[in-house]
Amino acid sequence: MKLAVYNVENLFDRAKAMNLDSWEEGRPVLEKFAELNGLLGEIDYTQSDKNRMVELMHDLGLAKSDTGPFVILRRNRGGLLRRPTTGGIVIDANGRADWVGSLELRDAPVNEHAMRNTARVIMDLEADVLGVVEAESRPVLSAFNTEILPALGGQPFRHVMLIDGNDERGIDVGLMSRKGYPIGTLRSHVDDCLPNGQPVFSRDCAQFEVTTPSGARLLVLVNHLKSKGYGGTAASNxxxxxxxxxIAEIYKTLTDNGAQHIAIIGDLNDTPASAPLKPLLSDTDLQDIFTHPAFDNGGWPGTYDLCNEINKIDYLLLSPDLFDRVQAGGLCRKGMWPGSRPRRWEPYAEVGRKADAASDHAAIWAEIDI
Structure with missing residues (x-):
């Protein structure tokens, strides 16, 4: 069986603020969007809250209209605000119950070349079970599977599953598998909470049970942890x-209940030696495919951007029984921008510029005898 994981960075549409030339351009928009969304969700609005809402709405281009360059304010019912003819914004609502609606990020189509290169990576992986990170929704993932892959000569997956997570930007985690690898029991952890009542997972720790042709039961937990680039460093860590x-607690519960074949995969957004990942990477018996003697890193230690050591943020972690069954492993970087002076790897011919790259992430794969 070939198991793989790939951060596709959206398939058809992506929030416009995430589609800019650099993360630093989009970051202020996303941070202000999150702050305004948080204030709008308060039960009671103080005058200070209202003043800050007005400031954020101006910054997000909502001074004269509910549609800004990057966000849309949807007001279905109730009176949230007025825009007097003399100018400015007046918040009339005194709390979330006074109006019905939402603040949403505007989407823009993904570059067509990037979309097709994403399909090429997935085709070249030839995975039996593929964890997908940053897919918009199950209908989108299914459409990509049945329309784009065959259009390029690829074979669609038999099973496609994605559970909506906690992220409002449409970047969820899912699983695709071939005929003979049916997806059975699913479990979402979107409602797992911290002591303060906030969700643990920014997206989800989606748990999929897959049965292999031999009858073995494989548990795959697909993750996308909190980014370093959004919010303060201490809070993000x-x-x-x-x-x-x-995740370590979930893993322990599974092993205590007798599960042996467990893979925890995805974009963990931090390096192997980082303190935030220590509970998972050091305090469990999970093993990173990168450390297996049969693994080939292609000459570069990382998985993101230019794949330096500090860019090792994507993982395929295996329980000891699965790790012992690994026969080969590696990465697919053909859909990534290789740099230019000099090029670090040979990309697809269609990756003629950075904007055409399928993703900033490499796909990771492992051949496992199960």
């Missing part, structure tokens, strides 16, 4: 550590 701790 604390969130990621809490997520790693919770």
């Amino acid at each position: 604390a969130k990621r550590k809490a997520q790693a701790e919770r």
Whole structure:
């Protein structure tokens, strides 16, 4: 069986603020969006809250309209605000119960070349079971599977599953598998909470049970942990550590109940020696495929951007029984921008510029005798 994981960075549409030339351009928009969304969700609005809402709405381009360059304010019922003819914004609502609606990020189509290169990576992986990170929704993932893969000569997966997570930007985690590898029991952890009542997982720790042709039961937990680039460093690290701790707890529960074949895969957004990932990488018996003698890193230690050591943020972690069954492993970087001076790897011919790259992430795979 070939198991793989790939951060596709959206398939058809992506939030416009995440589609800019650099993360630093989009980051302020995403941070202001999150702050305004948080304030709008408060039960009671103080005058200070209202003043800050007005500031954020101006910054997000909502001063004259409910549609800004990157966000949309949907007002279905109730009176949230007025825009007097004399100018400005007046918040009339005194709390979330006074109006019905939502604040949403605007989407923009993904570059067509990037989309097709994403399909090429998935085709070249030839995975039997593929964990997918940053897919918009199950209908989108299914459409990509049945429309784009065959259009390029690829074979669609038999099973496609994705459970909506906690992220409002449409970046969820899912699983695709071939005929003979049916997806059985699913479990979501979107409702797992921290002591303060906030969700543990920024997206989800989606748990899929897959049966192999030999009858073996494989448990695959697909993850996408808190990013370093969004929010303060201390808060991001604390969130990621809490997520790693919770995954370790879930893993222990599974092994205590007799599960032997467990894979924890995805974009963990931190390096192997980082403190936030220690509860998962050091305090469990999970083993990183990168450490297996049969694994080939292609000459570079990382999985993201230019794949330096500090860019090792994607993982395929295996329980001891699975790790012992590994026959080969490696990465597919053909869909990534290789740099230019000099090129670090040979990409697809269609990756003529950075914008055409399928993703900033490499896909990771492992051949496992199970």
